[in-house]
Amino acid sequence: MLEGSPLVLRDLPSSCEQESKWIYNTFCVIELSTSKRRMEHEEGMMARKVLKPLEGDENKEQKEDTSLAQIDQSNNHLQDGDHSESSLLINQLGRDISINCLLRCSRSDYGAIASVNKGFRSVIRSGELYRLRREMGIVEHWVYFSCNLLEWDAFDPFCRRWMHLPRMTSNECFMCSDKESLAVGTELLVFGKEITSHVIYRYSILTNSWSSGMKMNSPRCLFGSASLGEIAILAGGCDPRGNILSSAELYNSESGKWVTIPSMNKARKMCSGVFMDGKFYVIGGIGVGNSKTLTCGEVYDLKMKTWQEIPNMFPARNGGAGATEAPPAAEAPPLVAVVNNELYAADYAQKEVRKYDKKKNLWVTIGRLPERAVSMNGWGLAFRACGNQLIVIGGPRALGEGMIELNSWVPNEGPPQWNLLARKPSGSFVYNCAVMGC
Numbered sequence: 001m002l003e004g005s006p007l008v009l010r011d012l013p014s015s016c017e018q019e020s021k022w023i024y025n026t027f028c029v030i031e032l033s034t035s036k037r038r039m040e041h042e043e044g045m046m047a048r049k050v051l052k053p054l055e056g057d058e059n060k061e062q063k064e065d066t067s068l069a070q071i072d073q074s075n076n077h078l079q080d081g082d083h084s085e086s087s088l089l090i091n092q093l094g095r096d097i098s099i100n101c102l103l104r105c106s107r108s109d110y111g112a113i114a115s116v117n118k119g120f121r122s123v124i125r126s127g128e129l130y131r132l133r134r135e136m137g138i139v140e141h142w143v144y145f146s147c148n149l150l151e152w153d154a155f156d157p158f159c160r161r162w163m164h165l166p167r168m169t170s171n172e173c174f175m176c177s178d179k180e181s182l183a184v185g186t187e188l189l190v191f192g193k194e195i196t197s198h199v200i201y202r203y204s205i206l207t208n209s210w211s212s213g214m215k216m217n218s219p220r221c222l223f224g225s226a227s228l229g230e231i232a233i234l235a236g237g238c239d240p241r242g243n244i245l246s247s248a249e250l251y252n253s254e255s256g257k258w259v260t261i262p263s264m265n266k267a268r269k270m271c272s273g274v275f276m277d278g279k280f281y282v283i284g285g286i287g288v289g290n291s292k293t294l295t296c297g298e299v300y301d302l303k304m305k306t307w308q309e310i311p312n313m314f315p316a317r318n319g320g321a322g323a324t325e326a327p328p329a330a331e332a333p334p335l336v337a338v339v340n341n342e343l344y345a346a347d348y349a350q351k352e353v354r355k356y357d358k359k360k361n362l363w364v365t366i367g368r369l370p371e372r373a374v375s376m377n378g379w380g381l382a383f384r385a386c387g388n389q390l391i392v393i394g395g396p397r398a399l400g401e402g403m404i405e406l407n408s409w410v411p412n413e414g415p416p417q418w419n420l421l422a423r424k425p426s427g428s429f430v431y432n433c434a435v436m437g438c
Helices: 018-051 066-077 095-103 107-113 118-126 128-136 172-176
Strands: 141-148 151-156 161-164 180-184 187-193 198-204 209-214 224-228 231-235 248-252 257-261 272-276 279-283 297-301 306-310 335-339 342-347 352-357 362-368 382-386 389-394 403-409 419-425 432-437
Touching (some): 095 128, 224 279, 231 272, 231 279, 272 335, 272 342, 382 432
Parallel strands (some): 224 272
Antiparallel strands (some): 151 161, 198 209, 224 231, 279 297, 342 352
């Protein structure tokens, strides 16, 4: 705790190292938000005692989701906040040092810090912090997933904290349509279809709210996609008439613009996309007039703006030799993820994890998936990269109840040793999943 007044910062001795100053100043910023929340909580408790002396604590179990809700609360608390120069961050430190302190705070603290004053709220909601964090290589990865229609949860693997996003506001047609999801920059994009057209819903971590109205140059569904920092690429899929596409688009989350890029060599739908070694790869999928899954992949060079086909990049069907194959349209797109520029795949039928040998263009089985992670031909199971670890999200099927489990493994030379990060009662079928790093 800070000595004396919680809003007064102490000077460090001149002999301290610069890094110690950052650590101390960052602690001060968090302490400011904590003290403000504590004082507001105490004032609220006193008011409730005076106005409702007989009221019980009915919200005792609602302890999660605070970091997201605090952003909304700060909007209300600070509407009539003071407009003095002192509200512009921390005078004792100055704006630049204050910004550097905020860069070193966890994303999970930003909701609380935004409630300190209008200056903090403005900086956090502007997106400036996330842009600077990206330039400095400061990244925290959160997992966003939906196990119930129109409802999304977020999970912070570092703090092991659950958060519930605001419910999406859409019609029943969108709710029941096939949906794809993608996290890019500070946005979560959910693609679906309304009555007559495709639609994109966008969730912003800056405002903790959903919006719609964004449109691609060529609306599509069942595409392959991946993001790298503030950009994302979507390739293939189907247009509103059901035609399989070879076209691709690049989205920049900072400018909000969609740019058409060169088309792939082969049209495909129900494919998967990843970034590896700074290039965008499309794997698997179903081609035009083809009843079998495509075994070739394609790689897009962002600098040269060219596509190159990779024969037999994903030849193995789930289940291996002798297994009963599901029709291609009934099978989920390839479950693939990239960690430290190494490509991994999940075989849902054999419950195996495979690693791609880039030099030999072949897959090697390295171990098993978590035993309790089940799927329906690959659907309902999430296999994602989350920073330096692989994440598997799923759970056992049970009538009338379900349990979602998050398992992680940091790839090394040995077989996967899965660590149960978290579990909670929920629908065990994962409709959509995306990982946001910012």
